[in-house]
Structures are given as C-alpha cells and as structure tokens.
Amino acid sequence: MTIRDIIEILGGRVLVNSGDLDGEVPRGGAADLMSDVLAFGTDGMVLMTGLTNPQVVRTADMAGINVVVFVRDKTPPPETVEAAQESGITLISTGYTMYEACGRLYQAGLPGRGWVKIEEDFS
Amino acid sequence: MGDHDISKVEELLYTMKVEDVMAGDTIVVDPELSMAEVKQLMDTKQITGVPVVRGDRMVGIVSISDVIGALEKGQLLRPVKEHMTTDVKSVTRDTSVIELIKNLGRRGFGRLPVLNGEGKVIGIVTTGTLLRSLLTQMEMSYQKKEQEKLQRYRASHIFEDISSDDTSVVLRYIVDDRDFTNAGKASTMIKKSLQRLGAQPPLVRRVAVAVYEAEMNLVIHTDVGGEILVTIRRDRLQVSTVDHGPGIENLDQVLQPGYSTAPEWIRQMGFGAGMGLANIKRCSDVMRLMSEPGAGTRLDILFLFGPGGLSGAAGLPKKS
Ligand SMILES: Nc1ncnc2c1ncn2[C@@H]1O[C@H](COP(=O)(O)OP(=O)(O)OP(=O)(O)O)[C@@H](O)[C@H]1O
Ligand SMILES: [Mg+2]
Numbered sequence: 001m002t003i004r005d006i007i008e009i010l011g012g013r014v015l016v017n018s019g020d021l022d023g024e025v026p027r028g029g030a031a032d033l034m035s036d037v038l039a040f041g042t043d044g045m046v047l048m049t050g051l052t053n054p055q056v057v058r059t060a061d062m063a064g065i066n067v068v069v070f071v072r073d074k075t076p077p078p079e080t081v082e083a084a085q086e087s088g089i090t091l092i093s094t095g096y097t098m099y100e101a102c103g104r105l106y107q108a109g110l111p112g113r114g115w116v117k118i119e120e121d122f123s
Numbered sequence: 124m125g126d127h128d129i130s131k132v133e134e135l136l137y138t139m140k141v142e143d144v145m146a147g148d149t150i151v152v153d154p155e156l157s158m159a160e161v162k163q164l165m166d167t168k169q170i171t172g173v174p175v176v177r178g179d180r181m182v183g184i185v186s187i188s189d190v191i192g193a194l195e196k197g198q199l200l201r202p203v204k205e206h207m208t209t210d211v212k213s214v215t216r217d218t219s220v221i222e223l224i225k226n227l228g229r230r231g232f233g234r235l236p237v238l239n240g241e242g243k244v245i246g247i248v249t250t251g252t253l254l255r256s257l258l259t260q261m262e263m264s265y266q267k268k269e270q271e272k273l274q275r276y277r278a279s280h281i282f283e284d285i286s287s288d289d290t291s292v293v294l295r296y297i298v299d300d301r302d303f304t305n306a307g308k309a310s311t312m313i314k315k316s317l318q319r320l321g322a323q324p325p326l327v328r329r330v331a332v333a334v335y336e337a338e339m340n341l342v343i344h345t346d347v348g349g350e351i352l353v354t355i356r357r358d359r360l361q362v363s364t365v366d367h368g369p370g371i372e373n374l375d376q377v378l379q380p381g382y383s384t385a386p387e388w389i390r391q392m393g394f395g396a397g398m399g400l401a402n403i404k405r406c407s408d409v410m411r412l413m414s415e416p417g418a419g420t421r422l423d424i425l426f427l428f429g430p431g432g433l434s435g436a437a438g439l440p441k442k443s
Contacts, residue, residue, distance in 0.1 A: 058307030
C-alpha cells in the first residue's frame with residue numbers, strides 16, 4: 001500500500017507532503033501514548049493518532065515512522081507542521097475516527113505489527 | 124576563575140569580531156543640533172557619547188566632556204559641529220576583538236564607532252558592550268561549541284582519521300524542564316549525529332528511542348532540566364542523563380512497566396504511560412538507574428554493537 005492509497009482510502013487531506021506519495025508503507029499502527037509509538041513503531045510505518053502536538057512528530061521521527069494520520073479531522077498547530085517539515089514526515093488528516101481509520105486500512109490489506117508483547121522483553 | 128575559564132576568554136578574544144560585541148541601532152546626531160539638545164539626549168538615553176553624522180557619513184563624535192566644555196564656555200546653544208571631536212578612531216565589523224581592545228579605553232577613546240565601507244555608522248562599541256558580549260558568550264556552554272565543531276567535521280570518517288588506542292566522541296546536550304517546544308530536539312540531534320557517523324539504521328533506531336524516552340523524562344519529571352551525555356566509541360556507545368531534580372524514592376517501583384507519577388496534563392500530551400524506562404531497557408544492552416531523593420537522578424544506557432557497528436556491517440539488534 002502506498003501513501004497515495006492511504007490518502008484515498010481515508011479520504012484524507014495532505015497537510016505536509018514530505019516525500020514520495022508513491023512510497024510503499026509496510027504496516028500501520030495507532031496510538032495516543034507516545035511510549036506505545038516508541039515501543040511498536042517500525043521503519044516506514046503509518047501512525048494513526050488523535051494527538052496533534054509537536055511531540056507526536058518528534059516521537060514518530062525517533063521511531064522511524066514517516067507518515068502520521070490525524071483522525072477526526074484534527075488540524076495540528078503550526079509547530080507540529082514545522083516539526084514535520086524539518087524531519088521529513090508526511091502529515092495527513094482524516095474525518096474518520098481512530099477505530100474506523102484503522103479498520104479501513106486493515107481491511108484494504110495494510111498489516112500491523114502482529115502480536116506485540118512489550119512486557120515479555122522486560123526483565 | 125579557573126584555568127579553563129581563562130583559556131576560554133582568550134579563545135573568545137581571538138575568535139570574536141567587532142560585530143559580535145557591538146551595539147547595533149546606534150543613536151547618532153546631526154552636526155547642526157545644539158549642544159543643549161545633545162546634553163538632553165545624553166541624559167535621557169543614559170549615554171556618554173554620540174557619533175555625529177551628516178547625510179550617511181560620520182563627521183565626528185561628541186562626548187560628555189565636549190558638553191562640559193561647551194557649558195563652561197557658555198556655548199550650550201552653539202551647534203555640535205563646533206564642539207565635536209573630528210579626529211575619531213573607528214573600527215569595522217570584522218576588526219578582531221583583540222585589535223579593538225588595543226584601541227578601546229585609551230585616552231579619549233571610551234567608545235569606538237563601527238563604520239561600513241561607505242563610512243556609515245552601523246554600530247558602536249564601548250567597554251560595556253564588550254564585557255556584556257563576552258559574558259554572554261562565556262555562559263554559552265563550552266561543550267556545545269565543541270560539539271558544533273564536531274558536527275561540521277566529516278563525522279563519518281572520524282574513527283578512521285583519528286588514531287589512538289581508544290577514540291571516543293562525546294556529545295553533550297542541555298535539556299530544559301517543562302520546555303515542550305524544544306523537548307526532543309536533543310534526541311533529534313543525536314539521531315542525526317549517529318547517522319552522520321555511519322551508524323546502521325537498527326542501531327540508530329534503538330538509540331533514538333532510548334535517548335528520547337530519557338530526554339522526555341528530564342523534561343517531564345525534573346524541575347530543573349538536566350543534561351545528556353553521549354559517548355560514542357567504535358564498538359559501543361553510552362548515553363547518560365544527569366539531573367539535579369527531585370530524585371526517585373523507590374527505584375524498583377519506577378522500573379515497573381506502567382508505573383508513572385506524571386500529572387494529568389502530561390498524560391493529555393501522550394506521555395505518562397509509565398513505559399519509558401521499560402522501553403529504554405528493551406532497546407539497550409545495559410541500563411542502570413541511580414538516584415538520590417532530593418539530589419538528582421542519573422541514568423546510564425549502554426549499547427554494544429561490535430567494531431563494525433558504525434560503518435559497513437549492521438549494528439547488532441539486541442533482540443528482534
Ligand atoms: N529523571 C527523573 N527524575 C525523577 N523521577 C523520574 C525521572 N525519570 C523517571 N522518573 C520517575 O519514574 C517514573 C517512570 O518513568 P517512565 O519513563 O518509565 O514512565 P513515565 O515517564 O511516567 O511515562 P512514559 O515514559 O511512558 O511517558 C516516572 O513517572 C517518574 O516518577
Ligand atoms: Mg518517561
């Protein structure tokens with residue numbers, strides 16, 4: 001699935017286009033907890049989130065994520081847009097809720113991380 | 124002042140230029156102005172000397188002693204041009220500070236106007252502006268400057284170019300508490316630096332995640348901020364965060380995944396899941412948390428990646 005496909009499936013608006021919209025997105029994930037993003041984020045992943053502060057972008061950047069989708073038509077503040085432009089992350093906004101945005105992408109064939117047991121690694 | 128501070132002052136004197144120590148938007152006066160008006164201007168602006176400018180060119184300088192002279196002769200209503208000093212020493216914006224000091228403060232040169240190529244006044248230097256700028260520069264962390272130099276260096280070759288029995292690159296970052304505009308910037312810079320050094324993506328990711336969690340803990344859980352030290356060697360890397368914040372009462376408790384003392388407003392920003400330290404531990408090879416309630420906290424995080432980790436061969440992911 002490409003970023004362009006994601007935009008189409010979610011009826012999304014591109015807020016920041018930082019790269020190749022035809023780039024392949026290997027999997028998706030959703031979180032409102034930054035530590036979750038850091039725990040399961042993988043390279044190239046698309047992140048669905050309800051938060052719009054600049055920390056979302058910095059967190060995504062650290063986790064190697066380069067596409068962030070804001071659900072429920074949220075518009076991020078300018079600092080978030082700037083942070084995304086700086087770190088080369090594409091920002092998209094969709095009118096769907098978190099549940100439905102994820103459901104639609106999953107149904108269209110975009111996989112997640114599978115079973116992630118964070119605490120298992122913790123000794 | 125310690126030896127370090129003295130050599131720092133020396134370094135600044137030799138590297139700084141007039142443009143670094145001058146005051147911009149200088150007040151100037153017209154040669155036709157009366158000395159009384161100049162006196163009034165000096166009183167209100169709290170200055171002791173003003174360049175005299177006709178059109179765009181400096182034609183002299185008038186100082187408080189010229190005003191006193193005019194007063195004594197009962198000539199306060201005479202124009203500036205009759206009382207100003209016309210033999211004025213000036214400097215340009217790229218005059219070195221060391222050169223400037225040789226002239227500044229000498230008899231009659233309490234202030235030096237800064238002129239551009241056309242003779243236009245673009246600033247003024249006094250002992251006051253000089254001292255203030257030096258102090259500001261001193262306050263800027265010495266380590267920060269060192270690190271800037273490192274970044275400019277062709278980083279990816281550093282371990283080959285420098286021969287020693289044990290080369291290490293040390294990066295230091297200052298993190299402010301509660302500063303959410305800048306929170307995460309240190310981690311972003313560390314990530315970039317590692318990429319420049321040739322670290323492989325899996326290693327970059329492990330370090331980035333761990334250091335970001337650690338940085339956010341400084342921002343969120345201390346009331347004073349702290350610092351991040353990254354020591355990079357050919358085969359391993361250590362990240363240390365140090366703060367003089369509130370410290371931690373029960374170390375076992377905070378290491379439990381899910382335990383957090385973050386307040387509600389922090390949680391609303393997406394932090395405070397109590398997973399940070401667990402994430403750090405998972406990403407790193409060795410993690411050590413030390414704390415003294417009331418004195419501060421230190422977190423050491425070690426990454427081992429073998430001699431090929433920073434160039435060519437992939438950094439060894441710890442667990443997959
Ligand atoms: N530098 C520090 N100074 C004082 N207390 C700290 C420090 N770092 C961590 N703590 C304490 O340890 C707890 C657990 O930290 P941890 O990073 O695991 O989770 P968190 O920061 O609360 O949430 P998350 O990291 O998931 O956003 C914190 O809630 C805080 O009480
Ligand atoms: Mg934390």
